[in-house]
Amino acid sequence: MASFDSLLLKCSRLSHIKQLQAHLLITGQFQFCPSRATKLLELCSVSSAGDLTYAVSLFRRLQTPSTNDWNAVLRGIAQSSKPTKAIAWYKTLCGSPQKVDALSCSFSLKACARALARSEARQIxxxxxxxGFGVDVLLQTTLLDVxxxxxxxNCAERVFDEMGRRDIAAWNALIAGLAQGSRPTEAISLFKRMKEEEGLKPNEVTVLGALSACSQLGALKEGEKIHRYVIDEQLDMITVVCNAVIDMYGKCGFVDKAYWVFHNMKCRKCLITWNTIIMAFAMHGEACRALELFHQMSKAGVNPDTVSYLGVLCACNHAGLVDDGFRLFNSMRGCGVVPNVKHYGSVVDLLGRAGRLEEAYEIIDSMPMYPDVVLWQSLLGACKTYGNVEMAEMASRKLVEMGSNHCGDFVLLSNVYASYERWDDVRRVREAMRKRDVKKIPGFSYTEVDGVIHKFINGDQSHDEWRRIYAKLDEIKFKMKPYGYVAKTSVVLHDIGEEDKENVLYYHSEKLAVAFGLISTNEDTPIQVIKNLRICWDCHVVIKLISKIYNREIVVxxxxxxxxxxxxxCSCKDYW
Incomplete structure (x- = not known):
């Protein structure tokens, strides 16, 4: 008879596993050769030929299952579509006569990561x-990753700091966690420390985390350094890395650089590659180029999916191409793509931006699925733009009925009332916000100067250079007078004097960031600003004038x- 291990390798179907199990039972090896039973369990739990349900039934036949047997099934369940069952299996193991080992903890932690089970991870x-497993480097890395x-x-950093020896996986886990956890500045700092101070060589996983952080911050200089490293280390032969570079350049404001990377890729372009560049053009209002690429991908043999259609619909939104947007939306089903709530939301936004509010409402009313809060928020935003009080109130009621407690819902309705100077209604909305404990999200902006990220909030005086920044804003204000600039104080949601309203407007975070850029960079250097909210009408007018007066390119x-x-x-042609 062939050796047991060679028979295992030949098991390509569940029927083969059953035959092998039958042989072990007949020969008595299933009970008296524990290692063979364990290997059979591993094959049945983890391999494509196996079946988890059958693996559990095999496990139940064992009179005294070992820790290895428990782990074999635990590993399979942790990798399954129901990782929470692995956590329950681990708890059962803890109550059994067998002792938990490092592998048991590792598999359970991986299940916690997939199930986002924070409290269970802490218990493990x-x-x-x-x-006493804390000295196991692999286990520490798994814990950090969870x-x-x-x-x-905070716990991830603590585990990282306590590790006696850190491998590349530990650095990657923390960089990715910081980037995805709204701490991108720290992710970039950690990437630099790893490379420059620790002398470790970043791999493709490392650069993906660092590029994601650069994308969030609009940190072009750091992103360019990482791109150079990618080229030097030939990581540009990996499609997912190229996709991340394209995304970084697009989100840092340089869509032509993103397209250059896309056009010159040495590796295969996948569907995500096409979607990434299409969405980059959409965000920049380059609708014609987005549409052209959308048609090219079909010719290249790549079938568009729901994300592809969402990207071109967004492009039509930002350019006001209502007819093109409708044509694309109506063609989806014919191409085998079923529109979801996001596509309907994009069409509602498309009509709302164009001022066709009644048609936008009709789309919501006739949808085959229940509209989500985003659709009503889009309609409410359009009502604010076009001053439709009646429809704004209706959309606001719908949002309240759906349990939405987002500050933007209240602010938009308050904006509509304020534009008509209905201050009693503004106060009523603010009182509703107070009773519901709704906090207004503060506006803040980032700008990068010499590789350092500077953050500003509205009315900020915490920056080291705040006096120079405010002096620059005073200079800008003086230089704008000949151009007929008048502050649009109607967007300020307070029943206060005009002068106070102008002061509130004039120290918005994006204006502070632009002023800092003017005093901190050379005259031929573009100024880049990332803002967490939509740019207001007044800031849009002011920055257009700044670009003319100071002959500076400014990307927001x-x-x-x-x-x-x-x-x-402005590239948006005042349509946003």
Missing amino acids: HSQIVRS YAKVGDL RDRARFHRFKEGF
Whole structure:
């Protein structure tokens, strides 16, 4: 008879595993050769030929299952579509006569990461400390990865700091966790420290985390350094890395650089590659180029999916191409792509931006699925733009009925009332916000100067250079007078004097960031600003004038899109 291991290798179907199990039972090896039973369990739990349900039934036949047997099934369940069952299996193991080992903890932690089970991960961490497994580098790395993925970054950092020896996987886990956990500045700092101070060589996973952080911050200089490293180390032969570089350049405001990377890729372009560049053009308002690429991908044999259609619909939104957007939306089903709520939301936004509010409402009313809060928020935003009080109130009621407690819902309705100077209604909305404990999200902006990220909030005086920044804003205010600039104080939601309203407007975070850019960079250097909210009308007018007066190119990325200001004009053509 062939050796047991060679027979295992030949098991390509569940029927083969059953035949082998029958042989072990007949020969008595299933009970008296524990290692063979364990290997059979591993094959049945983890391999494509196996079946978890059958693996559990095999396990139940064992009179005294070993820790290895428990682990074999635990590993399979942790990798399955129901990782929470692995956590339950681990708890059962803890109550059995068998002892938990480092592998048991590792498989369970991986299940916690997939299930985002934070409290269970902490309990397993305690078990690791009590059992003395804390010195296991691989287990520490797994623990760090879990904390990073469940968003407990403080615990992740603590595990990282306590590690006696850190491998590349530990650095990667923390960099990715910081980047995905809204701490991108720290992710970039950690990437630099790893490379420059520790002398470790970043791999493709490392650069993916660092590029993601650069994308969030609009940190072009750091992103360019990482791109050079990618080229030097030939990581540009990996499609997923090229996709991340394209995304980084797009989100840092340089869509032409993103397209250069896309056009010159040495590796295969996948569907995500096409979607990434299409969405980059959409964010920059380059609808024609987005549409052209959308048609090219079909010719290249890549079938568009729901994300592809969403990208071109967004492009039509930002350019006001209502007919093109409708044509694409109506063609989806014919191409085998079923529209989801996001596509309907994009069409509602498309009509709302164009002022066709009644048609937008009809789309919501006739949808085949229940509209989500985003659709009503899109309609409410359009009502604010076009001053439709009645429809704004209706959309606001719908949002309240759906239990939405987002500050933007209240602020938009308050904006509509304020534009008509209905201050009693503004106060009523603010009182509703107070009763519901709704906090307004403060506006803040980032700008990068000499590789350092500077953050500003509205009315900020915490920056070291705040006096020079405010002096520059005073200079800008004086220089704008000949151009007929008048502050649009109607967007300020307070029943206060005009002068106070102008002061509130004039110290918005994006204006502070642009002023800092003017005093901190050379005259031929573009100024880049990332803002967490949509840019307001007044800031848009002011930055257009700044670009003309100071002959500076200014790129602002707000929550919805990019605005490229040059010679007094904006790439959005005042349509946003």
